[in-house]
Amino acid sequence: MADLAALTAAVEAGNRTDAAQLTQAAVDEGLDPRTILGAMTTAMDTVGRKFQDGELFVPEMLIAARAMKAGTAILEPVLLAAGVTPEFRAVVGTVEGDLHDIGKNLVGMMWKGGGLEVIDLGVNVSADKFVAAVREHDAHIVGVSALLTTTMSNMRGVVEAVHAATPGVRVVIGGAPVTPEFAAQIGADGYAPDAGAAVDLARGLLHA
Numbered sequence: 476m477a478d479l480a481a482l483t484a485a486v487e488a489g490n491r492t493d494a495a496q497l498t499q500a501a502v503d504e505g506l507d508p509r510t511i512l513g514a515m516t517t518a519m520d521t522v523g524r525k526f527q528d529g530e531l532f533v534p535e536m537l538i539a540a541r542a543m544k545a546g547t548a549i550l551e552p553v554l555l556a557a558g559v560t561p562e563f564r565a566v567v568g569t570v571e572g573d574l575h576d577i578g579k580n581l582v583g584m585m586w587k588g589g590g591l592e593v594i595d596l597g598v599n600v601s602a603d604k605f606v607a608a609v610r611e612h613d614a615h616i617v618g619v620s621a622l623l624t625t626t627m628s629n630m631r632g633v634v635e636a637v638h639a640a641t642p643g644v645r646v647v648i649g650g651a652p653v654t655p656e657f658a659a660q661i662g663a664d665g666y667a668p669d670a671g672a673a674v675d676l677a678r679g680l681l682h683a
């Protein structure tokens with residue numbers, strides 16, 4: 476019998492092999508793919524919470540995300556065949572002039588783990604590129620990362636451009652030098668201090 480509790484535990488522990496095998500077993504048994512995905516999302520929620528609480532760190536979060544990727548690789552064609560697509564799409568990128576991407580990648584992974592479709596534009600992304608991607612993918616939320624005090628000022632341009640071109644699309648920001656005060660100052664829709672909190676932030680804004 477499919478063991479979804481074991482699948483949740485495998486993803487949380489970052490065990491790729493078990494996550495893939497348990498996903499395959501659940502698929503073979505004909506379980507609803509949304510239920511299988513839910514078992515993995517639960518694990519990523521726990522990982523995000525523990526990361527926020529300082530109980531685990533970047534490497535553990537990365538290996539959990541990789542285990543989830545192993546499971547979702549098997550699940551994706553099944554979800555597609557069943558006509559299940561993520562309800563919300565997110566565009567993420569590191570702001571123009573900035574090449575740091577570790578934090579941005581983590582946010583993207585955790586958003587995927589939280590059930591969003593994520594379009595990752597990489598690093599050194601101009602405001603125009605953010606706007607073009609939002610339009611192309613009909614995105615609901617944009618996540619902008621900056622690690623340098625010299626590049627965080629470029630976030631204002633992204634917030635303004637996205638809001639002007641695509642009203643209603645939420646723009647949230649983060650990165651080591653970014654503060655909630657700065658986010659409010661530039662008109663961003665939100666700020667999160669880490670990738671776990673970024674999931675709660677996106678959920679709160681998208682389901683408001």
Ligand code: B12
Nearest residue numbers: 573574575576577578618619620623624649650651669670
């Ligand atoms: C690794 C690193 C690099 C690597 C980047 C590799 C890569 N692929 O990312 C390399 C070597 C390339 C690099 C280059 C430079 N770096 Co550097 N780098 C770092 C370092 C050591 C770690 C950053 C990191 O990855 N942290 C780990 C991640 C997980 O944390 P994070 O990014 O903060 O992300 C978390 C949160 O902030 C949040 N978050 C992040 N993004 C987002 C987005 C959203 C939407 C949300 C909601 C949340 C969110 O969630 C994340 C996960 O929890 C920091 C020092 C430090 N301790 O921060 C310096 C640091 C950021 N670098 C610095 C500098 C100066 C540079 C250089 C200018 C150095 C130089 N003279 O060439 C260049 C800049 C190049 C450029 N144009 O970008 C300074 C910045 C100083 C400042 N305040 O401006 C720092 C602080 C080092 C220092 N103490 O001086 N760097």
